[in-house]
Amino acid sequence: MSTRFPGFAPAPKSPGKLRRMALMVGLACLLWGGDLMAEYADIVINNYSDKAGMRPAIFPHWFHRIRFRCKVCHADLGFKFKAGGNDINMLKIIDGQFCGGCHNGEIAWSVENCDICHSGKPNTPTQVHGNTIQKLVK
Amino acid sequence: MKRLFPITPALLCLLGGLSIAVVEAAAPADPPAKTEAAPAASAAQVNTFNRLMTPKSDRNQPPPLDGIHDPEGPGTKTLQAPRDAFSALPKSSGGNYVNWVQALKDKAINPRYDRLNPKEEPMIMELDIVREVKGFMPDVVYPHDRHTQWLDCSNCHPDIFVPQKGANTISMAQILMGQKCGVCHGKVAFPVSECRLCHSKKKDQALLKK
Numbered sequence: 001m002s003t004r005f006p007g008f009a010p011a012p013k014s015p016g017k018l019r020r021m022a023l024m025v026g027l028a029c030l031l032w033g034g035d036l037m038a039e040y041a042d043i044v045i046n047n048y049s050d051k052a053g054m055r056p057a058i059f060p061h062w063f064h065r066i067r068f069r070c071k072v073c074h075a076d077l078g079f080k081f082k083a084g085g086n087d088i089n090m091l092k093i094i095d096g097q098f099c100g101g102c103h104n105g106e107i108a109w110s111v112e113n114c115d116i117c118h119s120g121k122p123n124t125p126t127q128v129h130g131n132t133i134q135k136l137v138k
Numbered sequence: 139m140k141r142l143f144p145i146t147p148a149l150l151c152l153l154g155g156l157s158i159a160v161v162e163a164a165a166p167a168d169p170p171a172k173t174e175a176a177p178a179a180s181a182a183q184v185n186t187f188n189r190l191m192t193p194k195s196d197r198n199q200p201p202p203l204d205g206i207h208d209p210e211g212p213g214t215k216t217l218q219a220p221r222d223a224f225s226a227l228p229k230s231s232g233g234n235y236v237n238w239v240q241a242l243k244d245k246a247i248n249p250r251y252d253r254l255n256p257k258e259e260p261m262i263m264e265l266d267i268v269r270e271v272k273g274f275m276p277d278v279v280y281p282h283d284r285h286t287q288w289l290d291c292s293n294c295h296p297d298i299f300v301p302q303k304g305a306n307t308i309s310m311a312q313i314l315m316g317q318k319c320g321v322c323h324g325k326v327a328f329p330v331s332e333c334r335l336c337h338s339k340k341k342d343q344a345l346l347k348k
Binding site for chain 2 (some may be wrong): 007023031037038039041042044053055058060061062063065066067068069071072074075076077101102107112114115116117118119120121122123128129130131134
């Protein structure tokens with residue numbers, strides 16, 4: 001674009017083209033800004049994170065189900081089948097509940113790695129990605 | 139506990155777009171082209187062949203590009219990309235695009251059934267429940283074996299299903315709304331689009347014609 005700056009650049013041959021390009025970049029961004037490409041069953045948990053100035057936590061089901069059966073979390077550790085429905089907070093985690101059942105430096109890396117869990121875009125609401133109601137077309 | 143100003147890529151991108159527009163506006167304007175109607179996007183871009191489906195190239199995006207992870211977040215780049223993990227697993231046509239049932243059967247993965255003991259084996263129950271469906275759709279076969287590979291009885295009984303054949307009313311509408319089978323299917327287990335996996339039992343054709 002550097003040759004296009006006013007004053008020392010030749011006028012563009014087709015002025016509509018540039019404006020159109022700007023518009024398209026904008027449009028593409030609007031589409032891209034959505035969360036349509038998030039991995040199926042990724043869960044954003046954001047009951048408290050935003051308010052506390054942390055990025056929302058993201059739990060990737062696909063990654064964990066390669067290593068554990070559903071039963072370990074949803075029966076033994078007591079995670080209810082509801083995104084955001086377990087009232088998780090850091091005190092419970094460091095006491096070994098919920099994520100803390102494993103992220104304790106023994107089964108998996110420990111809680112000081114804040115940013116690996118708190119990796120969501122600020123203001124992303126609690127949700128399950130790819131769920132039927134969110135997108136009936138896929 | 140610093141919080142970075144939420145500069146999302148979309149925002150940066152939009153700003154980029156705007157700045158191009160500003161530079162353009164400041165540039166000496168040519169006389170308007172005679173025939174140009176200046177549409178916002180070309181016909182080819184608006185009328186793509188398959189407007190509503192996710193193109194193959196957009197599946198299993200790496201975290202920095204997936205729209206929910208913050209690419210500016212220090213932890214984001216350390217996360218594994220699903221495509222890397224899935225490359226060695228059997229494929230399917232929906233959800234994660236991984237056939238999780240086959241992956242277990244092939245021993246391509248061996249997820250723990252116990253948090254601590256990697257050797258503990260699941261208690262498998264071999265019991266298929268056939269649910270007759272009114273109309274032309276094939277009947278539904280609910281397989282306990284493929285569920286008890288992953289889940290505990292208490293995950294379904296008694297909260298989602300009373301453990302008694304025929305004691306539960308189930309409809310597609312409920313499943314689409316995230317109830318009954320839809321508690322998992324369409325959220326984490328294979329999505330509702332895979333009709334044939336559930337509607338797997340051919341009807342007796344003679345009965346249909348009656």
